[in-house]
Amino acid sequence: MKTLTDLAGRTGNLTFSWLALINRFSRFAADSFRHTFVAPLLGKRRPSAGETFRQMVVVGVDSSPIVITIAMFIGMILAMQTAYQLKKYGIVNLVGDLVAVSITRELGPLITAIIIAGRIGASYAAEIGTMKVAEELDALRSMALNPVRYLVSPRLLAMLVMLPCLTVFANLTGIFGGFIISVFNLGLSPVLYYNHVIEALVLKDIATGLMKSLSFAGIIVLVGCYQGFTVENGAEGVGRNTTNSVVASIFLIILADCFFTALFYFAF
Amino acid sequence: MSKAMISIKNLTTYYGEKRILSSVNLEITEGERMVILGASGCGKTTMLRHLMGLVKPRDGSIFVDGTDICGLSEDGLDQVRLKMGVLFQSAALFNSMTVGDNVAMPLREHTSLNEKVIQIMTRMKLEQVGLAGFENLRPGELSGGMKKRAGLARAMAMDPRILLFDEPSAGLDPIVADGIDNLILKISKAFKTTMVVVTHDLKSAFKIADRITLLYKGEILISGSPEELKKNPDARIRNFLDGRAAEEEIDTTAYLERLLS
Numbered sequence: 001m002k003t004l005t006d007l008a009g010r011t012g013n014l015t016f017s018w019l020a021l022i023n024r025f026s027r028f029a030a031d032s033f034r035h036t037f038v039a040p041l042l043g044k045r046r047p048s049a050g051e052t053f054r055q056m057v058v059v060g061v062d063s064s065p066i067v068i069t070i071a072m073f074i075g076m077i078l079a080m081q082t083a084y085q086l087k088k089y090g091i092v093n094l095v096g097d098l099v100a101v102s103i104t105r106e107l108g109p110l111i112t113a114i115i116i117a118g119r120i121g122a123s124y125a126a127e128i129g130t131m132k133v134a135e136e137l138d139a140l141r142s143m144a145l146n147p148v149r150y151l152v153s154p155r156l157l158a159m160l161v162m163l164p165c166l167t168v169f170a171n172l173t174g175i176f177g178g179f180i181i182s183v184f185n186l187g188l189s190p191v192l193y194y195n196h197v198i199e200a201l202v203l204k205d206i207a208t209g210l211m212k213s214l215s216f217a218g219i220i221v222l223v224g225c226y227q228g229f230t231v232e233n234g235a236e237g238v239g240r241n242t243t244n245s246v247v248a249s250i251f252l253i254i255l256a257d258c259f260f261t262a263l264f265y266f267a268f
Numbered sequence: 269m270s271k272a273m274i275s276i277k278n279l280t281t282y283y284g285e286k287r288i289l290s291s292v293n294l295e296i297t298e299g300e301r302m303v304i305l306g307a308s309g310c311g312k313t314t315m316l317r318h319l320m321g322l323v324k325p326r327d328g329s330i331f332v333d334g335t336d337i338c339g340l341s342e343d344g345l346d347q348v349r350l351k352m353g354v355l356f357q358s359a360a361l362f363n364s365m366t367v368g369d370n371v372a373m374p375l376r377e378h379t380s381l382n383e384k385v386i387q388i389m390t391r392m393k394l395e396q397v398g399l400a401g402f403e404n405l406r407p408g409e410l411s412g413g414m415k416k417r418a419g420l421a422r423a424m425a426m427d428p429r430i431l432l433f434d435e436p437s438a439g440l441d442p443i444v445a446d447g448i449d450n451l452i453l454k455i456s457k458a459f460k461t462t463m464v465v466v467t468h469d470l471k472s473a474f475k476i477a478d479r480i481t482l483l484y485k486g487e488i489l490i491s492g493s494p495e496e497l498k499k500n501p502d503a504r505i506r507n508f509l510d511g512r513a514a515e516e517e518i519d520t521t522a523y524l525e526r527l528l529s
């Protein structure tokens with residue numbers, strides 16, 4: 001009996017703490033959007049353009065080599081895996097269609113987001129967490145500077161612009177990866193591959209992929225920064241929250257991906 | 269008689285269930301150097317954080333220059349914070365910026381002065397704290413005492429009417445610490461700034477204070493001029509001033525219970 005009530009109590013506590021976390025995170029997210037998009041419209045201070053540009057360079061320019069390289073390998077893998085199946089039916093010439101559609105609708109946005117969550121989201125958590133430990137966040141507030149406006153807004157704007165751009169690069173190089181396998185291994189003619197890709201893709205494939213990547217951008221920045229702001233217990237806390245930020249963003253990215261895929265599949 | 273710049277009324281705060289400050293009452297007049305003296309962990313930093321409006325008290329009110337800051341929104345607080353400069357316990361310089369940018373930052377964010385003027389003002393502030401020529405270094409390349417000086421230059425950037433210091437001389441050798449004390453006195457004389465200095469260093473407290481407030485386990489034991497403090501016969505005050513640990517009565521039963529629980 002005692003173990004039963006114990007179990008019920010624990011479940012209750014766990015549910016409660018999760019609800020509290022969701023509540024705090026949503027309020028942080030709302031605050032971030034307010035400072036980034038609403039406050040400037042009301043004539044309040046806008047996020048710094050210079051800092052936004054600096055963050056865009058960090059996210060976009062510095063991350064593009066790794067995103068491009070990984071996307072190309074993903075395209076090659078995808079081409080080999082689909083060719084393996086299509087050969088059975090003698091329709092290997094459809095490799096281009098499959099690679100193009102699955103990259104633009106799904107893998108391009110997803111892989112890009114996961115790389116950036118690990119590379120940039122984690123660094124946001126570590127950076128802001130270290131600032132918190134060193135009293136720098138208090139210093140900002142004591143200087144009448146809002147930490148959300150000062151730290152989150154430029155990162156959010158930069159990510160919302162740069163993640164879709166990186167996704168476009170990933171889509172292109174992913175399709176190019178498929179091209180390499182098709183031409184050099186499967187013996188398809190370059191023109192045939194190209195025609196199949198162009199035929200197969202419709203605007204909706206590209207648009208839905210980019211829509212997803214916008215939502216992923218929001219998740220990466222908000223989770224990374226939130227984990228930074230909630231660091232406790234000094235340096236050890238910074239390490240823990242940095243790890244948490246990667247796990248939590250990837251989880252939420254997959255969740256959002258599933259939601260949007262279902263939405264586009266059933267509704268449009 | 270000059271007016272009260274900061275007045276704290278019945279300030280009571282908790283961290284969770286633990287009471288940190290209980291019913292603290294304190295008036296700090298304009299231009300005064302108030303030293304808040306107390307042992308480690310007695311709630312000095314907590315009190316400063318309340319003066320900046322970084323945390324809201326459970327009970328009581330704080331008036332800064334006539335405004336009650338406890339009821340203010342974050343925007344309202346920002347107006348009050350512009351009148352204050354703060355030197356944090358760890359200096360809290362922004363590690364991603366050079367020393368010069370740290371000092372220039374409040375000016376860049378809150379004024380529309382052009383960059384040339386900001387550069388000159390930054391150099392002036394660094395000059396005042398004895399750090400001329402260090403503007404291109406990173407905070408990580410400074411010694412502890414230099415960090416405190418740079419933090420002070422940043423706190424003074426906007427020419428605030430109130431300066432708050434959290435342990436300005438903690439962790440510094442006696443000579444460097446004395447240099448910081450002299451700097452505080454110099455700034456006070458030159459700008460007539462209202463100063464609240466939190467410290468556990470007796471020597472520097474007696475050197476800089478117009479008045480000293482002794483904080484003990486979240487309560488004010490006494491608040492008065494250094495002479496009044498020296499003359500006071502209260503055992504707890506004497507213990508603190510003579511640098512003796514209070515002799516606690518050992519309750520053997522309670523001690524055993526704590527060990528066995």
Ligand SMILES: Nc1ncnc2c1ncn2[C@@H]1O[C@H](COP(=O)(O)OP(=O)(O)OP(=O)(O)O)[C@@H](O)[C@H]1O
Pocket residue numbers: 283288306307308309310311312313314315357468
């Ligand atoms: N974020 C926090 N959460 C819980 N308790 C805290 C927190 N910050 C401080 N405390 C507790 O509040 C008490 C007072 O802390 P405070 O930092 O104000 O002390 P202090 O007088 O500044 O000490 P020191 O001289 O060591 O800086 C301490 O007992 C500390 O354990």
Ligand SMILES: [Mg+2]
Pocket residue numbers: 312313314357434435
């Ligand atoms: Mg302290």
